[in-house]
Structures are given as structure tokens and as C-alpha cells.
Amino acid sequence: MDADNTRRRFLLSSALGLSSAWLALRWPAIVAAQQHAQRSGKSGQSASFEFFAPQDALEIEAVAAQIIPSDDAPGAREARVIYFIDRALMTFDVDKQLAYTQGLEDLQQKTLELFPVADGFSSRSSAQQIQLLTGIEHSGFFELVRLHTIMGYLSHPDYGGNHNQAGWKLIGFEDKMTYAPPFGYYDTEYNKRR
């Protein structure tokens, strides 16, 4: 408890039991995920799912699309976060498959409880989806999907998400090898005064 009760805890969800060794463990798998994503990108074929059944992909994508919704700017859906997650679950996050399977079942259960005629989370209205997710927003499953959605939205497009750099464009990040000063508003103003 002592070691956990820290800055780290402030920053991280303790619900998932993610360790800082996460990346180290999965490093070879991350390489594999990149290569996989690059291959399927280059093959020219439409991307297909390896882990998710199509219905499950729809459900998870709907959750991701509530975490980072679409508006006048692309959200998780347009950034193809679902492909990032699918690949993650086949490569560097293989051990999270069960969390998704279980989480999906629970989500169906909750959806049925609240909306007895339901035909799945993704078929509910946005307001109903938000209501459902608010009910589980402190669960390990929600935290995991949130984490993967953020990673898929903002990681290098080679991993299958952040399509057309949609996430980077939203936040105003560019990936370039060189920049020249001035870089931002305040240093531009500062240099003008000199």
C-alpha cells in the first residue's frame, strides 16, 4: 500500500493493476503490432478485425465514440481507434482479451437491465449510452477502454488508429523532424519586442 499510495496513484487508475513494466513486457509485441498494421495498410485490402466479432467491434467502437465523440472534428470513430484496439488485443495487450470479453458481457447485461428491448449498446441513443457509461465509469473495463481509446487516438498512426493523424490534428500536435523558432505565441511576441 505504501508504495502504491503515491504520485503514481494520483496519475493512474489503480483499477487495472497496470504496472510500469507494461511496456517492457510488451515491447516485442508492440513491434509486431506495428508491423502488422503497416502490412495491412500496405496490402490495400480493407482492414478486418482479428480479435473482435463484428458485433463486438460495433459495441466497443460505440463506447470509444462516447469517450472521444465525433463533432465537427473527428472522434475515436473517425480516427479508427477500434482497429488500434483490435490489434492491441492480438499483440501487446493479449492479456486484456478476457477483460474485453467479460466487459462486453457486463455491458450487454446493464443495457438489458436499463432498456429491456435493447438490441445492444450501440443501438441505444447517445443520451442512453452516456447514461449507461456513467453507471460504469469507475469500472476496470471502462478504464481499460478509455486508456485504449486515448492511446489509439493519439499514438503513431502506424499502430492502426489516429487515422490521418486525426487525434494529433485535434490537439495541435505535429510530428516533424525539424522546427525553427519562434515556436508559439509568447516567444513570437517576445522576439518582436527585442
Place this chain on the structure above:
Amino acid sequence: MTKFEDKTAVDFVIVGAGGAGGVVAKELSTAGFQVVVLEQGPYLHEGDFIHDELKFKDVFDPPFIGQEVLTNDHTLQPNTFRKTAPDKAVLTSFAQYGRCVGGGTVHFTGNYWRFHEVDFLERSRWGAVEGTGLADWPITYDDLEPYYTKAEWELGISGLAGANPFDPPRSKPYPLPPLPIKSSGVLLERGARKLGWHAYPAPTAILSQPYRGRSACAHCGFCEFFGCEWGAKSSTLASVIPIAEKTGRCEIRPNSYVRKISTDTRGRVDGVLYFDPQKQEHFQKAKAVVVCANGAETPRLLLMSKSNLFPQGLANSSGLVGKFFMLDSGSLTLGTFEYPLNDFKSVRVTRVVQDFYDSDPKRGFYGGGGIDARFEFYPIGFALTGLSPDVPRWGAGFKKALKENFNRTVTVFSHTTCLPLESNNITLDPDTKDAWGLPALRVTYKSHADDFKTMNFFNDRSLELLDAAGALKKWAFPVEDAAATVHLMGTCRMGNDPKSSVVDKYHRAHDVPNLFMVDGSSFVTSGRNQPTCTIQALAYRAADQIVRMAKSGSIPA
């Protein structure tokens, strides 16, 4: 490429090719000695360092801690941690250090602060602090000054001499002008001026102009936690290690994990036992050994090097190997501003404030530090940890905050003193083993009350600074006991008395005439927690002396 035989005794084995080991390797090999450097991590190159947050940056760690591609891998080398000796130590990834050729200088931010004169004399100037081992160094700033200058010129440091009114005297300006100011630096300067403080251009181990055959910084923004793709960061990998290798007398042997320093019947070091990448054990013979394995691994290796002659661990007659462990205390505050800073570009830090460097009796407690401003995030890490606590964690509000704040956020980061306590230490875990079957590193650490007061004091100053700079909103990370550290100091402290220190003022082990420890472990006090510059100045000074002693035959093999 130079290759030495295990069975032939080389003049020196250096354990660790990091900030200190790289410097010592270059100095000893250019002075004509044969050197084998055993580095536990891989030999990576500029081409291996790419802009990929998921690959290099461990997003599940606090953003100021880092990744485990360039650093030690806690799945293979677990740490355990407890606050005090009676507690049960639990698994953590507490001690983080560079684990590749170049060590921590590959992925560090590049803050390159000299110590001030007072750092070497705090026990005399301030007096005793109860319950601590606060002590003067056996050397003064003046002793080290020529080597600070040497480090700055050999490695390539950018900065502006005379710009900081609190700077100690220097014999030479910086070799390179400061890097261009960024918006975070402008805001720090603006706030500081309003408060009557003094911001100055950050001394940085990144080239502002081409230097000695190396490229200047291209401002790509991937410095902290990443290796520099341009060779512009003045790591030992980019600067002095190539010079060492060119002598033909220095072999850098990567993926070589030293498990024991061996001694002969006379109590002298005669080589080291290490594992190759296939976990096969080898014995490299050497006439002398220089341990530059960092403030956590150096004491661990000494403690693992027990023998009949050294039952408490090698060079440990004082019982102080591993004791007085100090780490990177500080505080982290954030603010958002009206206009885009685009601070993801270029180097992290361009302005620093040291108005509160010295301890001040008026504050009522020991401690001081420095403050820098930066944007401490990459995109994923920002989304996970960079937004203010009142921002929704998902949905339209979350997306809006991401969009508005990524380029409008500044981190004000303070770096503060950490008192040396004997009860804070590195020991061998009796139960947990690493992937090679060696005892895991066990950290025992609890901050002194004055360290907490100092961190809180700096937290408050940082928030004032954000206000004065015109922040629309500001918040702070809680000031808490450390959960992890990247600055490892004090565990083989330097001193004149063999009873109260591990190495002498030239880094020679009091107990073993041909064994030297040169890294953060030699620190007597923490400085203001920007240790790299001083580690490297000490390495130049130690190497100078080792060369002199070796040439005059005063290092008995």
C-alpha cells in the same frame, strides 16, 4: 573495433557506460590505458531513436519518469520498496536509470546545472539537521570548477554565463549560446520579473549550434525520455564514447551484466564476473576497476561482492555502502494560458529560476531548489495526466479540453534538496531475485520533514509564478513521498574519514586501493537535484587523478 580477451588483465574495467562511465572511459583510453567498459544494456544508435510515444515513453508511469526501453527493465530486474526498515518491502519500479550505452544521458532532459559553492559546505554553513547525515564534502566548488568547465566544453553545453545572478564563479563561458527561448520560458521570465525573481537561459546539454562534428538541435521536441535522433543531445553516447573507441584502447561491451567484483587474497580487485546476453558467465581480468553503475546499482554490486575478506560487501568496512540514499525531490504544478505555446517543439527547458537556491533560516527549515518551466508531456501522456482535475474524464468536455489545452499548458517543475538519511538506503532484498537469480535492489526511503516543507514551499512559489505569468487556471500535483526516482545519489558517500565514508575525495575506495566508485553514489549532499552536470564534473576530476596515480604506479594491481 577493439576487442580484449577476458583472460588478459586490462588496465581498467569500467562498470557502466553512462554519464560517468563514458567520461572515465574516454579519459583513461586517451591517456593510453586499455579499458573494457561493461554495460548491462544494449548499444543503441541515433537510428534507433524514433518519434514514437508508445514505444519509448511508458505512458503508465508519471510523465516525468520515463520508459523502459532505454531504462532498466523492472520485469527482469525488480525493485522492492519499503518506507522504513520494519515494513515489508513490496514490488515496485522505484529506481529508474539509463540502461544502454550512454546511460541516463541518452534520455535525460538535458538540464545542466552546476552546483553552487554552498552545496559543498552546507553542514558548516547551515549547521546540523537532526536525524540526518548532512555533511560537508571533502572537496570545494573551487576544486571542481576546472572540471565543470571541462565537462561543458568536452560534452557541448549551451548556456549564457553571467545571466544567473546566483551562479557560482566560472573560469570560462559556455561553449555554445543558449537555445532559443520557448513560450514556456517567456512565461517563466514574465512571472519571475513580476515577482522580482531572476529567470535566466537554461544551461542545457543540447547543442544550439554544430559542435565538434555533431549536429545542432533541430527542435523536433523529442528530448526527455527519448534518445536524440540528431546526436545533438550531449549524451556520452554522442560525445565522448566515440572518442574513446577511436583510441583503439577502449572496448564497449554491451549486454554485459556484472554480478560480482572479484578480489584476490590480498584484498585487491582482480576483475569482474559478468553475464553475457546468453546468461553465460565470464570473468574479465583487470588491474583496477572503476564502478560507474549509478547510485543504486553501484552499492548493490558492492553488496553482492561479498567475500571472506569483505564479509559485509566490498569496500564496506564503514557499513555505509548503500546508506544515505538521496533522490529527486521536487514539485510539479501546471497552468493553462490564453494563447498557443506549441511547447511540444524544441528542447524542454529554456528558462530557470534559482532565487530560492540557498537555504534560508527565515523559512524555518533546511532546503532550497530551482524552478524550471516546460511542457512535460507527449500526446498520450497529456491526455492521461495533463488535464486539470476538474476536467471530465471522457465525452465532449474531455475532447474539448484536449483540443484547447495541449498547446496552452505549462508545467512549472521545481527541483529541491533531499537530505541524506542513514535510514534511507539501498540493500539486497532477501527474498526477491532478478532474472539472473541475483538479489533484487531493495529501496528503503522516507522523506525528512524538512524535505516535505521544502517541496511544499516550492509548490507554493510555483503556483505564485503561474499566477504572475498570467495563467488562466493553475493546479498542482500533490506533494507526496517519492514513489520512484530517476536521480540516484549518496550511497557510497565521499569523505576523508574511512569510518564515515566509502570513497576518498578522489573516489578511491577507502578499503581497496585499486577500486574506484565514480557516479551519483559519491554525492555527500543532493545539490538541487539536477545531478548530471556534477556527476560528470566529478568523473573528469576522478579520471584525471586516476590517470596520474596509474602513471606514477600508485594504483597497486
